[in-house]
Amino acid sequence: MKTPIIAIGLDAADPNLIEQWMSQGNLPNLSRVRQQGIYGRLHNQVNYQGGVAEFSSTEPLWVMMTTGCLPDKTGFWDTITYNPDTYEVRCDPVYGGYDYQEYLPFYALGEKYRVAAFDVPVTRVSPGVNGIQITGWGGHHPFYPSESQPSELLPQIVAKYGSNPVYRKDNGIWWDKKYFNWVTQAVKESVATRAQICREILQQEPWDLFITAFGETHTLGHDLYNLSQPDHPLYPYTNQMETLGDPMLQGFQQVDQAVGEIIAAAPDNAYILLFAVHGMGANLTDLLSMMLLPEVLYRFNFPGKVALGAGDLNQPVPPIISKKIRNGWSAEVWGKIYEPNPIKKLWHTWTHKKFLRNSKHGLLSPYPLLDEQVELGWMPARWYSSLWPQMKAFALPAYADGHIRINLQGRDRDGIVTPAEYDSLCDQLTEVLDRLKDGRSGQPLVKQVVRTRKSPLDNDPKLPEPDLIVVWHEIPTDVVDSPDLGRIGPITYNRPGGHREHGFLLAAGPGIKPGSDLIDGRAVDLSATILNLMGAKLPDYFDGKPLLDPVLTIS
Numbered sequence: 001m002k003t004p005i006i007a008i009g010l011d012a013a014d015p016n017l018i019e020q021w022m023s024q025g026n027l028p029n030l031s032r033v034r035q036q037g038i039y040g041r042l043h044n045q046v047n048y049q050g051g052v053a054e055f056s057s058t059e060p061l062w063v064m065m066t067t068g069c070l071p072d073k074t075g076f077w078d079t080i081t082y083n084p085d086t087y088e089v090r091c092d093p094v095y096g097g098y099d100y101q102e103y104l105p106f107y108a109l110g111e112k113y114r115v116a117a118f119d120v121p122v123t124r125v126s127p128g129v130n131g132i133q134i135t136g137w138g139g140h141h142p143f144y145p146s147e148s149q150p151s152e153l154l155p156q157i158v159a160k161y162g163s164n165p166v167y168r169k170d171n172g173i174w175w176d177k178k179y180f181n182w183v184t185q186a187v188k189e190s191v192a193t194r195a196q197i198c199r200e201i202l203q204q205e206p207w208d209l210f211i212t213a214f215g216e217t218h219t220l221g222h223d224l225y226n227l228s229q230p231d232h233p234l235y236p237y238t239n240q241m242e243t244l245g246d247p248m249l250q251g252f253q254q255v256d257q258a259v260g261e262i263i264a265a266a267p268d269n270a271y272i273l274l275f276a277v278h279g280m281g282a283n284l285t286d287l288l289s290m291m292l293l294p295e296v297l298y299r300f301n302f303p304g305k306v307a308l309g310a311g312d313l314n315q316p317v318p319p320i321i322s323k324k325i326r327n328g329w330s331a332e333v334w335g336k337i338y339e340p341n342p343i344k345k346l347w348h349t350w351t352h353k354k355f356l357r358n359s360k361h362g363l364l365s366p367y368p369l370l371d372e373q374v375e376l377g378w379m380p381a382r383w384y385s386s387l388w389p390q391m392k393a394f395a396l397p398a399y400a401d402g403h404i405r406i407n408l409q410g411r412d413r414d415g416i417v418t419p420a421e422y423d424s425l426c427d428q429l430t431e432v433l434d435r436l437k438d439g440r441s442g443q444p445l446v447k448q449v450v451r452t453r454k455s456p457l458d459n460d461p462k463l464p465e466p467d468l469i470v471v472w473h474e475i476p477t478d479v480v481d482s483p484d485l486g487r488i489g490p491i492t493y494n495r496p497g498g499h500r501e502h503g504f505l506l507a508a509g510p511g512i513k514p515g516s517d518l519i520d521g522r523a524v525d526l527s528a529t530i531l532n533l534m535g536a537k538l539p540d541y542f543d544g545k546p547l548l549d550p551v552l553t554i555s
Contacts, residue, residue: 002208003510005533006266007273007526008259009065009213011121011140012058012221012497013252014279015041015504017229026253029260030506033272037508038548040518042525044278044501047072048464050451053471056499057400058218059097059143061277061523062122067103068527068542074103075462079143080376080397082405082465084412087388089397091375093168097122097143104128106527107209109536116201118212119194125149131207137197138164138190139215140222161197166190170219172495174226174238175324180247183223187216187251195258199265206267208534214255221280224248225497232282233476234493237322271509271533277523282476283498285400288445291333291380292480292488293402293470294395298384299485300432301391306338307361308380311487317439317479321492330366330378332492337363362387389414393429393467400499402470404429408456422456426468432484433470439479439487447471474500507548509533521547 010018022031046055047070055061059079060071071077079096082089090096100123107115108128115131117123121142125133134154136146148154165186173179191214198212226234228248263272295308311318325332337360357367364386369377376382381397388394388407396403406422409415417425430449438445448471452464476498479489505521507529508514524544531538532546 002535003533004207004267004270005209005211005273005530006202006263006270007209007211007275007530008262009120009211010255010259010274010276011213011215011218012278012280012499013217013276013504014221014281014500015276015502016279016281017252018276018504021249021252026249027256029256029263030274032260033263033274033506033508034515036514037272037506037512038516038518039506040504040521040547042275042277042503042505042521042523044503044523046070048450048452048469049454049458051448053401053448053450053469054501055401056278056501058278058499059122061503062120063098064522064524064544065277065526066105066107066120066123067098067100068106068524068539068544069103070524070543071464072462073541073543074098077464078398078403080399082396087385087413089376089382089385091397093141093143094145095143097124100124100126103541106531106539107211109534113208113534113536114205115209116204116207116211118198118201118210119215120211120213121215132201136167138167138194139213140166140170140218141168142215157197161193164190164193166216166219170223172222172497174223174234174493174496180224183219184247184251187219188254191216191251191254191258195261198258198262202262202265209530210266211530214258217252217255217276218280220248220251221497222283222495223497224251225280225282226493227496229282231476232496233320233478234322234496237320269510271507271512273526273530274506275526276503277526279500279502279504280497281474281500283493283495284472284474284476285398285402285498286494287476287478287491288472288480289381289395289398289400289402289470290494291491293404294381294384295488296432296436296480296482296485297391297393297395297404298387299482300429301387301393305361306486307363307384308333308338309336309488309491310338311439311479311489313481313483313487318490320478321490325492328378329492329494330370330380333380334366334383336491337361359386362390390416392416392425396466398466402472403464403466404468404470405465406456406467408467410457411459419456422467426451429468432482435483437481438475438477439481439489440477441475442481443473443475445473445475445477445480447473505529505547512548518547 076098080091133149135144226232363383436445528544529547
């Protein structure tokens with residue numbers, strides 16, 4: 001007799017917070033699984049040709065989980081693509097994920113196993129799944145279309161339960177009270193409805209595998225971290241513990257209750273797996289990778305020039321910008337465009353946005369980009385793109401690590417750098433990056449700069465598009481100081497929460513020792529772990545390995 005598996009992802013739920021809240025008795029259902037089974041952290045690294053590095057990018061990590069393969073095997077490193085023939089970047093919010101043409105989801109097991117997959121992030125309805133598949137009822141910008149197998153199933157769910165209130169609408173607007181009221185209520189409704197749908201699916205038949213994910217935990221972390229955790233720089237200015245309490249914790253408690261309801265609907269002998277492929281902490285990459293690194297590369301390429309965030313190394317660091325934003329984060333950052341004339345600067349600060357549509361210092365204004373709905377037009381890195389053909393190296397738009405592309409002759413349309421100069425330029429950039437410091441603490445900001453290819457003209461399509469990956473220390477900052485390039489900032493913070501490389505696994509069921517500890521797991525190991533519990537054969541191509549083998553004695 002098969003033992004059913006119930007696998008529930010808690011997207012971007014951070015183990016630091018999960019452990020703290022379980023120990024305080026705030027998450028009783030997760031705590032019960034912990035007491036009955038095994039718990040451990042997952043740590044994520046990927047293989048670049050120039051070395052191994054920590055990795056915290058959501059979409060590739062989910063694909064690592066669902067395929068059992070690392071990105072150097074799938075070739076899926078990012079949802080953002082770059083065209084060297086045109087210098088254009090794209091980020092398709094629906095089809096920008098992995099296409100599952102070479103490697104299917106691990107649960108495409110054929111006729112032998114009955115599977116129900118509901119809103120697993122960055123997946124597609126795929127062949128070879130004997131059961132039901134639903135993508136796009138909800139999720140935090142999950143890079144999948146809204147579809148199902150059978151095709152009528154998703155419309156039936158929407159007709160019965162309604163559309164998801166959060167789906168593709170959460171954007172981390174920490175400065176807007178109306179947004180706060182909306183997102184907290186929308187998450188509450190989404191969690192409760194997701195639990196109802198999950199229970200209905202579980203009651204349809206005894207599935208061999210039921211797998212789903214709560215994207216709501218991802219939303220809670222991105223949007224409410226500054227109201228919950230004292231390590232966020234905005235916490236002293238924005239938390240309302242005395243009146244609102246901890247809204248992030250409250251959202252996680254709603255998820256914990258929903259998890260308990262799903263477990264109650266599961267067979268008594270089921271394996272219960274709760275997991276996060278990565279975590280969430282105070283956001284550092286929205287500023288460092290999206291805005292500050294592009295300005296570093298601008299100043300590197302155009303010595304003596306400044307575009308955004310002009311600051312003075314010889315003056316005390318100005319205070320954090322904690323005031324409410326008038327016209328959105330992009331407008332707030334564009335307001336930092338360099339203007340040496342104090343009268344023009346004052347006019348620029350207070351004038352209406354319709355007068356701020358022209359390029360400045362070669363940067364594209366975000367206003368026409370946003371009006372024309374240009375992909376990534378809101379992100380500062382995109383504003384520098386008209387200058388990329390003139391630059392030796394430039395920062396590509398990125399959501400996690402910093403991404404630097406070398407403008408290479410023979411590869412990029414208007415390449416400047418010869419292959420013979422490639423290594424020397426990479427060394428020079430690395431030295432400049434290694435000298436970047438947090439303007440507030442003086443601590444180094446760069447943990448690692450890793451090269452993605454051994455040969456500059458290697459055109460393997462599975463290589464990442466950046467030539468250099470910048471892994472940051474976990475220091476959220478709004479000011480960067482460089483002895484080479486001067487000060488950048490302060491810049492207004494964007495989304496409060498940002499990704500961390502660590503996740504976790506909680507598991508309970510037959511043969512798993514209560515209260516035991518898991519050592520040395522990775523997100524890529526989760527699919528192998530589930531297949532092993534199912535008694536299914538692991539594909540030879542898997543990079544992942546079963547995590548419970550040393551501690552599991554199946555009854």
